[in-house]
Amino acid sequence: MVIFLAGLQGVPEEVLEAAAIDGAGPVRRTWHVVRPMLAPAITINVMLSVIGGFKIFDQVFTMTKGGPGGASNTISTLIYQNAFQLGRFGYGAALGVVLTVFVAVASVIQYRLLSKQEG
Structure with a gap:
């Protein structure tokens, strides 16, 4: 969980805000923005x-x-x-x-x- 928390804290707010402005909902932001940025943390944890x-x-x-x-x-x-x-x-x-x-x-x-x- 600590590795995932560190990965989540590394996701820039500007990128999430830009996705929201472009019309991405919460699910699309999570799947298409947050998940790819968490890929290194997922790799290490697995x-x-x-x-x-x-x-x-x-x-x-x-x-x-x-x-x-x-x-x-x-x-x-x-x-x-x-x-x-x-x-x-x-x-x-x-x-x-x-x-x-x-x-x-x-x-x-x-x-x-x-x-x-x-x-």
């Missing part, structure tokens, strides 16, 4: 949310420790279980590298898709 979703560990581990039969395991809990509970440090490190590569590739793809909307 990227941070996706990366955080890939790395989720504490909530799953605290509530279910991987769940019945591994049903709620994430790659982060698999890394922890293999490295620290089962003592398979090499496999845990390999999973960590896979997570890093997956997050990097997803971030690059997402950034390229969302940056087209900024331009």
Whole structure:
């Protein structure tokens, strides 16, 4: 929300006023003026949310420790279980590298898709 608030404060009043004078209603001003100016904030927020979703560990581990039969395991809990509970440090490190590569590739793809909307 802080990133969106900073983005909204960066929208010049003159641009909104000019759109209103040109006859744009509130919905058109929001969609065609404010949303494009918030595109960088949207890009950052979406990227941070996706990366955080890939790395989720504490909530799953605290509530279910991987769940019945591994049903709620994430790659982060698999890394922890293999490295620290089962003592398979090499496999845990390999999973960590896979997570890093997956997050990097997803971030690059997402950034390229969302940056087209900024331009």
